[in-house]
Amino acid sequence: MTAPPHIWVEPEHLRDAARRLRETGGRLQMAYAWYSEPSRLELRYVATEAGQSHFAVWRCAPNGAAPSLAGIWPLTGWYEREITDLFGLVFSEHPEPHRLMLHEGVNPIRPPFDPDYPAQTPLEAELKQQSVPEVAGATADVQLLPFGPVRADVFESGEFLFFYVGESILHYQPRLFFKHRGMEKRFEGLAAEGGIVLAERISGVASVAHVLAYCQAVEAAATCVAPPRARFLRVLLAEMERLYNHLHYLGHLCHTTTLKVGEAQGKLLEERVKQLNARLTGSRFLRNILTVGGLRRDLSPKGWLEAELKTLQEDFSVYARHLENTDSHLDRLITTGILEQRVAFDQGATGPVQRASGFDRDVRRDHPYAAYAELPLTVPVRDAGDAHARAQVRMAEIDASIAVVQHVLSLLPDGPIKADCEVPPGSEGLGFTESPRGTLFYAVHFDQRGRLARVKIKSPSFSNWRVFPFTVHGSNMMDYAINEASFGLTIAGCDR
Amino acid sequence: MPLWTLLGLRQGKQTAPWPLAEGADGQAAFIGMPRYNSDRCTEECRACADVCPTKAITIRLQAAESGRLDIDYGRCIVCQLCTETCPTGAMTRSSDWAFGARRRQDLVWQSSPFEPSSADRASRRGFRRSLHVRHVDAGSCNGCESELQALNSPFYNLHRLGIFFTASPRFADLLLVTGPVTYAMLTPLRATYEAMPEPRWVMAIGTCAVSGGIAEGGYASGHGLDGVLPVDVYLPGCPPNPAAIIHALLMFLDRLPQRVQGGRLGE
Numbered sequence: 001m002t003a004p005p006h007i008w009v010e011p012e013h014l015r016d017a018a019r020r021l022r023e024t025g026g027r028l029q030m031a032y033a034w035y036s037e038p039s040r041l042e043l044r045y046v047a048t049e050a051g052q053s054h055f056a057v058w059r060c061a062p063n064g065a066a067p068s069l070a071g072i073w074p075l076t077g078w079y080e081r082e083i084t085d086l087f088g089l090v091f092s093e094h095p096e097p098h099r100l101m102l103h104e105g106v107n108p109i110r111p112p113f114d115p116d117y118p119a120q121t122p123l124e125a126e127l128k129q130q131s132v133p134e135v136a137g138a139t140a141d142v143q144l145l146p147f148g149p150v151r152a153d154v155f156e157s158g159e160f161l162f163f164y165v166g167e168s169i170l171h172y173q174p175r176l177f178f179k180h181r182g183m184e185k186r187f188e189g190l191a192a193e194g195g196i197v198l199a200e201r202i203s204g205v206a207s208v209a210h211v212l213a214y215c216q217a218v219e220a221a222a223t224c225v226a227p228p229r230a231r232f233l234r235v236l237l238a239e240m241e242r243l244y245n246h247l248h249y250l251g252h253l254c255h256t257t258t259l260k261v262g263e264a265q266g267k268l269l270e271e272r273v274k275q276l277n278a279r280l281t282g283s284r285f286l287r288n289i290l291t292v293g294g295l296r297r298d299l300s301p302k303g304w305l306e307a308e309l310k311t312l313q314e315d316f317s318v319y320a321r322h323l324e325n326t327d328s329h330l331d332r333l334i335t336t337g338i339l340e341q342r343v344a345f346d347q348g349a350t351g352p353v354q355r356a357s358g359f360d361r362d363v364r365r366d367h368p369y370a371a372y373a374e375l376p377l378t379v380p381v382r383d384a385g386d387a388h389a390r391a392q393v394r395m396a397e398i399d400a401s402i403a404v405v406q407h408v409l410s411l412l413p414d415g416p417i418k419a420d421c422e423v424p425p426g427s428e429g430l431g432f433t434e435s436p437r438g439t440l441f442y443a444v445h446f447d448q449r450g451r452l453a454r455v456k457i458k459s460p461s462f463s464n465w466r467v468f469p470f471t472v473h474g475s476n477m478m479d480y481a482i483n484e485a486s487f488g489l490t491i492a493g494c495d496r
Numbered sequence: 497m498p499l500w501t502l503l504g505l506r507q508g509k510q511t512a513p514w515p516l517a518e519g520a521d522g523q524a525a526f527i528g529m530p531r532y533n534s535d536r537c538t539e540e541c542r543a544c545a546d547v548c549p550t551k552a553i554t555i556r557l558q559a560a561e562s563g564r565l566d567i568d569y570g571r572c573i574v575c576q577l578c579t580e581t582c583p584t585g586a587m588t589r590s591s592d593w594a595f596g597a598r599r600r601q602d603l604v605w606q607s608s609p610f611e612p613s614s615a616d617r618a619s620r621r622g623f624r625r626s627l628h629v630r631h632v633d634a635g636s637c638n639g640c641e642s643e644l645q646a647l648n649s650p651f652y653n654l655h656r657l658g659i660f661f662t663a664s665p666r667f668a669d670l671l672l673v674t675g676p677v678t679y680a681m682l683t684p685l686r687a688t689y690e691a692m693p694e695p696r697w698v699m700a701i702g703t704c705a706v707s708g709g710i711a712e713g714g715y716a717s718g719h720g721l722d723g724v725l726p727v728d729v730y731l732p733g734c735p736p737n738p739a740a741i742i743h744a745l746l747m748f749l750d751r752l753p754q755r756v757q758g759g760r761l762g763e
C-alpha cells in the first residue's frame with residue numbers, strides 16, 4: 001500500500017478545496033484533529049478523489065477558529081462538533097454549533113484531548129436535556145416523547161426524541177454518546193501491538209473489521225505487508241464477521257415486523273455462524289487472532305469449513321426465499337424509511353445503507369486490501385433506498401460473503417503468517433476496511449519514541465447515525481422500529 | 497403463514513439440551529479464561545504480568561506458598577496474551593467459562609482447595625419459578641449485548657428456563673449491567689436501579705461491568721459496578737458466552753452451583 005499523498009491547505013483555502021472536491025466528483029470521508037506537537041493542533045481531512053484508488057489527505061494548521069465545511073459537505077458537521085468537544089477548536093459559521101460527543105452540562109477544565117488535560121481525571125457531569133429545536137406554528141398538538149437512554153429489551157444505550165402529532169413524526173433527534181468511553185485516548189502511549197486488544201473492543205460485533213483496519217494502518221506506517229496466507233485468512237475472518245452480523249440483522253428485522261419464525265430462523269443461523277467462529281478461532285467474535293504484520297497464530301479452516309458453509313448457504317437461501325415471499329413482512333419494508341441518493345451522499349451514508357440508495361461503493365473492491373484484489377467479489381446495489389432495499393443488499397451480501405470464503409478456502413496458500421514490522425518514529429498510517437456496516441477508518445500517528453501519539457477511529461455507524469434521522473422526519477411512529485432495524489446501526493463504535 | 501410453520505417444523509428441535517439435560521451446550525472449542533499452573537512458574541519471570549493489558553496479573557512482592565502471581569479473573573479480558581507469552585506453560589489456554597461468582601474475591605486466584613460459597617440462599621427462594629430481568633448497557637462494546645441477545649435464540653431459548661427480559665424496571669427482579677459505567681450512563685443506571693421494586697438484585701455481566709475491563713478509567717469510563725451499585729453476581733468474560741450467562745443466572749437462582757472459587761473452576 002503506498003502512502004496517501006498529503007496536501008497542505010491553508011485555512012483560508014479550505015472551503016475552496018472542499019468545493020473543488022465536490023465539483024470534480026470526489027467525496028470528503030472524514031476529518032479529525034491531533035496534536036503534532038504539544039502546542040500544535042493540526043486538522044486532517046481524508047478525501048476520495050474521482051478515479052483514484054488512494055485516499056487523499058489534507059493537512060491544515062488552523063490559526064484560531066477553523067472554517068466549517070458543513071455548508072459544503074454536510075457530513076463534516078459531526079466531525080467538526082466532535083473536534084470542538086474533544087480538542088476545543090471552534091469552527092466558524094457552523095450550522096449546528098452544539099455539543100455532540102460530550103453532553104451538555106459537562107464542563108471539563110480543559111478539553112479531554114488537550115495535552116494538559118490531567119490524565120485519569122474523570123469528567124463530571126450534571127447532565128442536562130439536550131437543546132431541542134423550537135416547534136413553530138400551531139404547537140398545541142405537538143407532543144414530545146423522549147425515549148431512552150435505557151430502552152426496552154436488550155439494546156445499546158441511546159436517547160431519542162420524537163416530536164409527533166398522533167402517529168406522525170414531525171422531527172426526530174437522536175442523542176448518542178452516552179456510551180462514550182474515551183477509547184481513542186487509551187491508545188496513546190502504547191506500542192503498536194498494545195493497540196490490538198483495544199481495537200478489538202471498540203465495537204464487539206465488528207472486532208475483526210476494527211482490528212484489521214488498525215493493523216493495516218500500523219502496517220502502512222511501518223511500510224510492511226502481511227504474508228499471503230495471513231492476508232487470505234484476514235479476508236476469511238472479515239467475511240465470517242459479515243455473515244453473523246447480516247444474519248442477526250435479518251432476524252432482528254423480522255422481530256420488528258413481528259414475523260416470529262423468521263426471527264427465530266435468523267437468530268438460529270447467526271448462532272450457527274458464531275459457533276463456527278469459535279471452532280475456527282476459539283472466539284465467537286473472532287478475537288485474539290489478528291496482529292500487526294499478520295496473525296498471532298495459524299488457523300486450520302480447510303477440510304471442514306467448506307461443508308459447513310455449503311449447508312449454511314442452502315439453509316440461508318431457503319430462508320431468504322421465504323422472506324422475499326412473505327407479504328406481511330414485505331409490506332412493512334417496502335417504501336419504509338426511504339433514503340434519497342442525494343441525502344445519502346451529502347450526509348455521508350456508508351455500507352449497505354448507501355448501496356441500497358444506489359451508490360456502488362465498497363472499499364474492498366475500490367481500494368483493495370488484504371487479499372481482496374485476488375478474489376472475485378460481488379457488490380450488490382439497489383436503488384429503492386427503502387428498508388426493503390437495505391435488507392436485500394444484506395441478503396445478497398450473505399451469498400457474496402459465502403462465495404468469497406469458499407474462494408479463500410480453495411486458494412489459501414501455505415506459508416508464514418506474520419511479517420516483521422518495525423514502526424519508524426514519527427510515522428503515520430491510514431487503514432480502512434469495509435465492515436459489515438460500511439467503511440471504517442483508522443488513522444494512526446506515532447511519536448518520536450515509536451509510541452502511539454494519536455489514533456482516530458471513524459466507524460460506519462458514526463456516519464449512518466448522522467444519516468438515519470433524515471428518513472424519520474415526516475414518517476410515522478408505527479414504522480420507526482422497522483426503519484431503525486433496517487439501518488442495522490450499532491452505537492458502541494459510533495460513541496467510542 | 498403456513499410456509500413458515502413448515503420451515504420451522506422441518507428444522508426439528510434446535511434447542512440445546514443443556515442445561516436441562518446432559519448434552520451439547522454449543523460452546524465446544526471456545527477458549528476461556530487462562531489457567532494458572534503455579535508449580536510451573538519460574539523465579540524472576542514476569543512475562544505475563546508485563547503483557548497483560550488490564551493488570552489482571554501482578555507479581556507478588558513476596559512469593560507465598562500460593563504462588564508468585566496474583567491473578568484477578570475479574571479483570572481478565574481473555575485476550576490470551578499471557579498464554580502466548582508464558583515460556584513455561586504456567587499460564588495456559590483453557591475452555592473454562594463458567595465464571596459467575598457471588599463474591600468478588602472468588603475470582604481471585606488462590607491455592608487453597610475449592611470450597612463452595614455459603615452465600616445466603618433463603619432470600620432468593622421466591623424465584624424458583626420465574627425471574628424477570630432488566631438489562632442496562634452502561635457503555636459496553638456491544639459484545640455482551642450480542643451474547644445477551646443470543647439467549648433468546650431458539651438454540652438457548654432462555655424462556656424455557658423461566659427467565660424473561662422485561663421492558664420496565666418496575667417488573668424486574670434482577671438488573672443485568674454491561675459496560676464499565678461511563679460518566680454519562682452513571683445517572684441513568686442509578687435511576688433504573690432506583691425504579692426497581694425491592695428486593696432487587698444486580699449482576700455484573702462481562703469484565704467491563706466487573707472491573708472496568710479494557711475501558712477502565714480515563715476521562716469518560718468508570719471502574720465497573722463496584723462503588724456504584726451493590727453487586728450480587730459477578731460474571732467476567734470478554735464477552736461471557738451465552739452458556740456462561742445462563743449458568744450465572746441459574747446460579748443466582750440456586751438452580752446450579754457456583755463453579756468458580758479461588759479463581760478457578762471446581763468440579
Ligand code: SF4
Nearest residue numbers: 548572573575576578
Ligand atoms: S488472558 Fe486475561 S490474564 Fe491473560 S493477559 Fe489477557 S487479560 Fe491478562
